[in-house]
Structure formats: structure tokens, C-alpha cells
Amino acid sequence: MLRLVADEKRKGRVYGMDLQKDALESTWSLLDRSITPDERELVELYALCHTKMEEIIPHGVAVRLVAFNLGYLPGGDKKIKTESETTLLALEAAKKILAPGGLISIVVYVGHSGGREEFEAVQSFACGLPFEKWVCCKLQMLNRPLAPVLVLLTKKRV
Numbered sequence: 587m588l589r590l591v592a593d594e595k596r597k598g599r600v601y602g603m604d605l606q607k608d609a610l611e612s613t614w615s616l617l618d619r620s621i622t623p624d625e626r627e628l629v630e631l632y633a634l635c636h637t638k639m640e641e642i643i644p645h646g647v648a649v650r651l652v653a654f655n656l657g658y659l660p661g662g663d664k665k666i667k668t669e670s671e672t673t674l675l676a677l678e679a680a681k682k683i684l685a686p687g688g689l690i691s692i693v694v695y696v697g698h699s700g701g702r703e704e705f706e707a708v709q710s711f712a713c714g715l716p717f718e719k720w721v722c723c724k725l726q727m728l729n730r731p732l733a734p735v736l737v738l739l740t741k742k743r744v
């Protein structure tokens with residue numbers, strides 16, 4: 587993602603949010619091994635609920651992608667996971683800040699407790715978006731019913 591926004595104008599940014607510091611630390615550690623100090627300045631990570639995304643993205647910025655990776659942290663406490671109620675609030679926030687032509691991508695895990703309900707909530711959010719303004723689709727494996735589902739919501743340039 588960083589490489590996609592880190593052009594010569596240096597205006598692009600990647601903002602990341604996770605409730606758990608462990609998740610942010612492993613992201614920083616991966617970044618430290620793979621990006622330059624200059625590129626590192628274009629990344630901001632916050633230990634915050636994703637419902638708060640409007641508080642960290644500067645007002646008026648054209649957001650081109652909001653990528654959700656729902657569920658729990660692999661290897662971590664499975665009880666700390668995204669929940670339908672806050673995920674829906676975060677999707678409402680993403681919908682507001684996304685620029686025309688932008689994309690919301692959501693990876694939803696259906697195999698853990700509460701995962702199927704969260705998927706249903708995401709799906710009904712997507713089904714409720716007006717087709718004149720949004721293109722909404724999902725990518726789901728037919729022969730692996732517990733595989734994660736990818737939901738893609740594109741805001742049309744109208």
C-alpha cells in the first residue's frame with residue numbers, strides 16, 4: 587500500500603488502526619525491514635478503534651482506499667476481535683471519508699465465533715448502498731465455505 591501512494595509528490599499517506607499494540611508493533615517491525623526511513627514518514631499507525639478513523643484522517647483529504655482486515659489477531663487473544671456493531675460504525679465512517687472513485691475492501695472471516703454474523707452485517711450494509719452511487723460485490727470460495735470472504739465497495743464518480 588505504501589509503495590502505491592509513495593510517489594515523488596510525497597503527499598500520499600497510509601494510516602493504520604488496530605486496537606492492539608502487538609498488531610501495530612509487528613506491522614512496524616515488518617515495515618522497518620522493508621521500507622526506507624523516508625517512506626516510514628508516510629505511515630501513521632494508531633492504537634484505536636476503527637470507528638475513530640475520521641479523527642485521525644486530516645479533514646478534506648481524498649481517501650482512495652479503506653482496507654478492513656476483520657477478525658482476531660492470528661496467534662493473539664481470540665476474544666479481541668472485531669464486532670458487528672463497531673464494524674458497521676467504521677463502515678459508515680469509511681463511506682463518508684472515501685473519495686469518489688475510491689474503494690472500501692473488507693476481508694471478513696466467517697470461521698470463528700461471531701464471524702458469520704459479522705459477515706451478514708457487512709453484507710447487509712453493502713446491499714443497502716444505492717447502486718447509482720456504489721458498485722458492491724463479494725468474492726467467496728464455493729468449495730471452502732469457511733474461507734474468508736472479500737467484499738469490495740467502490741464509490742462511483744458521479
Ligand SMILES: C[S@@+](CC[C@H](N)C(=O)[O-])C[C@H]1O[C@@H](n2cnc3c(N)ncnc32)[C@H](O)[C@@H]1O
Binds near residue numbers: 606636
Ligand atoms: C485479522 S487481524 C488483522 C491484524 C492487522 N491489523 C493486519 O491487518 O494485519 C484483526 C485485528 O482487528 C483488531 N481489532 C479488533 N477490534 C477492533 C476495532 N474495533 N478497531 C480496530 N481494530 C480492531 C484486532 O486487534 C486484530 O489485530
